[in-house]
Amino acid sequence: MAAAARVRCHCNALFTSHRNSSTLPISPSRVGFTALKCPRKFLLSIGDGSSSCTRNVSGSCLKGTVRAVMEEEKTDVIKEREGDEKRFTCVMKFGGSSVATAERMREVADLILAFPEESPVIVLSAMGKTTNNLLLAGEKAVSCGVSNASEIEELSVIKELHLRTVKELKIDPSVVTSFLEELEQLLKGIAMMKELTLRTRDYLVSFGECLSTRIFAAYLNKIGVKARQYDAFEIGFITTDDFTNGDILEATYPAVAKRLYDDWMHDPAIPIVTGFLGKGWKTGAITTLGRGGSDLTATTIGKALGLQEIQVWKDVDGVLTCDPTIYKRATPVPFLTFDEAAELAYFGAQVLHPQSMRPAREGEIPVRVKNSYNPKAPGTIITKTRDMTKTVLTSIVLKRNVTMLDIASTRMLGQVGFLAKVFSIFEDLEISVDVVATSEELDHVVEELEKIAVVNLSKGRAIISLIGNVQHSSLILERAFHVLWTKGINVQMISQGASKVNISLIVNDDEAEGCVEALHKSFFESGDLSELLIQPRLGNGSPLRTMQVEN
Numbered sequence: 040m041a042a043a044a045r046v047r048c049h050c051n052a053l054f055t056s057h058r059n060s061s062t063l064p065i066s067p068s069r070v071g072f073t074a075l076k077c078p079r080k081f082l083l084s085i086g087d088g089s090s091s092c093t094r095n096v097s098g099s100c101l102k103g104t105v106r107a108v109m110e111e112e113k114t115d116v117i118k119e120r121e122g123d124e125k126r127f128t129c130v131m132k133f134g135g136s137s138v139a140t141a142e143r144m145r146e147v148a149d150l151i152l153a154f155p156e157e158s159p160v161i162v163l164s165a166m167g168k169t170t171n172n173l174l175l176a177g178e179k180a181v182s183c184g185v186s187n188a189s190e191i192e193e194l195s196v197i198k199e200l201h202l203r204t205v206k207e208l209k210i211d212p213s214v215v216t217s218f219l220e221e222l223e224q225l226l227k228g229i230a231m232m233k234e235l236t237l238r239t240r241d242y243l244v245s246f247g248e249c250l251s252t253r254i255f256a257a258y259l260n261k262i263g264v265k266a267r268q269y270d271a272f273e274i275g276f277i278t279t280d281d282f283t284n285g286d287i288l289e290a291t292y293p294a295v296a297k298r299l300y301d302d303w304m305h306d307p308a309i310p311i312v313t314g315f316l317g318k319g320w321k322t323g324a325i326t327t328l329g330r331g332g333s334d335l336t337a338t339t340i341g342k343a344l345g346l347q348e349i350q351v352w353k354d355v356d357g358v359l360t361c362d363p364t365i366y367k368r369a370t371p372v373p374f375l376t377f378d379e380a381a382e383l384a385y386f387g388a389q390v391l392h393p394q395s396m397r398p399a400r401e402g403e404i405p406v407r408v409k410n411s412y413n414p415k416a417p418g419t420i421i422t423k424t425r426d427m428t429k430t431v432l433t434s435i436v437l438k439r440n441v442t443m444l445d446i447a448s449t450r451m452l453g454q455v456g457f458l459a460k461v462f463s464i465f466e467d468l469e470i471s472v473d474v475v476a477t478s479e480e481l482d483h484v485v486e487e488l489e490k491i492a493v494v495n496l497s498k499g500r501a502i503i504s505l506i507g508n509v510q511h512s513s514l515i516l517e518r519a520f521h522v523l524w525t526k527g528i529n530v531q532m533i534s535q536g537a538s539k540v541n542i543s544l545i546v547n548d549d550e551a552e553g554c555v556e557a558l559h560k561s562f563f564e565s566g567d568l569s570e571l572l573i574q575p576r577l578g579n580g581s582p583l584r585t586m587q588v589e590n
């Protein structure tokens with residue numbers, strides 16, 4: 040469940056909420072903000088006087104990162120190798136849908152071989168729905184009893200899929216059999232312990248990527264293309280120990296580059312790397328990077344090796360104007376900036392992992408989103424900047440199942456103190472508002488907030504994010520509100536992101552899909568909106584900074 044918060048207080052001050060929100064002038068009576076996916080971050084500067092580096096780290100791993108950075112090799116692996124011939128040109132990541140069957144694996148191999156001029160590093164996700172099946176199997180194991188663990192339906196599905204795939208690809212089944220046996224043992228262990236910790240969960244789901252990459256590497260070798268399988272957690276993907284949501288640490292970049300380059304120099308072979316996985320720096324245990332984390336694996340490799348391009352191959356023709364499962368007339372967006380793509384991902388567009396743009400942006404490496412089912416489609420290219428002069432709206436993102444907190448000051452504290460206290464409650468409970476996972480956690484927040492405020496909790500809300508050129512916010516809002524007014528929809532909260540590419544509206548969840556469809560029709564299907572941009576602007580033309588809508 041996600042959450043958004045609205046704070047009411049009595050002050051006239053400039054208010055900066057968090058990463059995603061701009062500095063907002065507060066109205067005397069109310070201030071609105073949506074606090075969204077914002078793992079607690081600190082800026083950490085490390086330098087020796089002549090140079091320094093700054094990096095974002097989670098609060099919980101601040102100490103760990105300092106140590107990891109200190110232990111990091113001083114030399115920059117890429118610079119050190121500037122004299123060398125560039126060994127790799129791009130990274131190509133294929134998601135679960137791209138490698139769902141033996142047939143798909145063959146097609147992906149053909150696709151890779153269709154670009155002989157490229158020297159790629161390949162990143163793979165687990166086959167099809169394997170990650171979901173592993174998680175379901177783990178949950179069933181908790182309560183099914185040891186003697187029934189081998190009969191869990193999802194285990195059979197996983198076994199059957201992988202054994203069928205090796206058979207169809209005519210490769211040695213021993214590539215997968217020992218893993219499948221180990222998986223069954225693990226499920227028995229979970230059944231015995233009757234618990235599934237986050238650490239075990241990560242170990243459990245790691246089987247998906249470990250299996251798919253081994254099968255694919257074996258297949259390439261079988262058809263005469265030299266390939267080498269790598270488990271990311273063995274080649275330097277170092278993360279925080281936040282199981283199920285590990286954060287990549289800086290030490291990863293030189294370590295991964297060194298390993299991949301060294302191996303290539305000794306014995307050239309296409310690297311086939313497990314997406315999604317890492318190794319916790321303190322525990323040494325397998326971690327995962329959050330669902331869809333293979334995109335982040337790919338961009339991390341792209342930055343580590345200083346590649347020319349990062350390609351993420353999906354089952355859609357690129358990033359689309361909205362989720363095609365919500366509205367099927369969504370169309371590809373040819374160009375995006377890193378900011379737009381990051382915002383889109385942060386606000387819930389499943390097509391990209393929320394953190395995946397960070398390494399690409401830092402390394403200034405273009406990311407191309409392509410369709411492995413339709414390689415001829417141009418896809419989407421994501422770069423640092425693009426011509427925005429004719430851009431009004433780029434994409435519409437829907438995030439469902441949001442809980443809205445309405446927080447009104449009881450005036451027990453001064454204005455400044457009130458806001459500080461509200462934020463400290465979220466901080467103390469280690470909750471970044473958009474990632475509140477259970478209602479139990481929310482109860483806790485409400486309990487604490489009620490000591491200083493009147494709190495209203497509204498479930499069943501959705502966030503519709505309008506990603507585009509917020510320089511034209513008035514035009515976007517005018518049109519959006521017209522559409523929603525026509526449909527009789529009440530917008531309950533509105534907020535603008537600091538990145539200047541996002542306006543978010545909160546509406547009732549059960550009305551949200553209809554809103555997305557209506558907004559899509561108006562923004563993308565009713566003529567060129569950019570024509571309106573030539574109309575003279577009234578006022579100073581500066582974009583909207585804040586607005587609060589009362590329901």
Ligand SMILES: Nc1ncnc2c1ncn2[C@@H]1O[C@H](COP(=O)(O)OP(=O)(O)O)[C@@H](O)[C@H]1O
Binds near residue numbers: 133361362363389
């Ligand atoms: N704006 C969007 N553009 C494209 N796809 C989107 C968008 N929003 C959501 N999606 C969903 O994301 C899916 C692709 O992402 P994902 O399943 O993670 O790919 P993969 O597993 O291949 O990496 C699409 O099938 C689509 O349903």
Ligand SMILES: N[C@@H](CC(=O)OP(=O)(O)O)C(=O)O
Binds near residue numbers: 171314315334
């Ligand atoms: N297999 C993992 C990681 C991943 O990135 O998958 P995909 O690329 O299929 O979204 C998951 O399902 O979350």
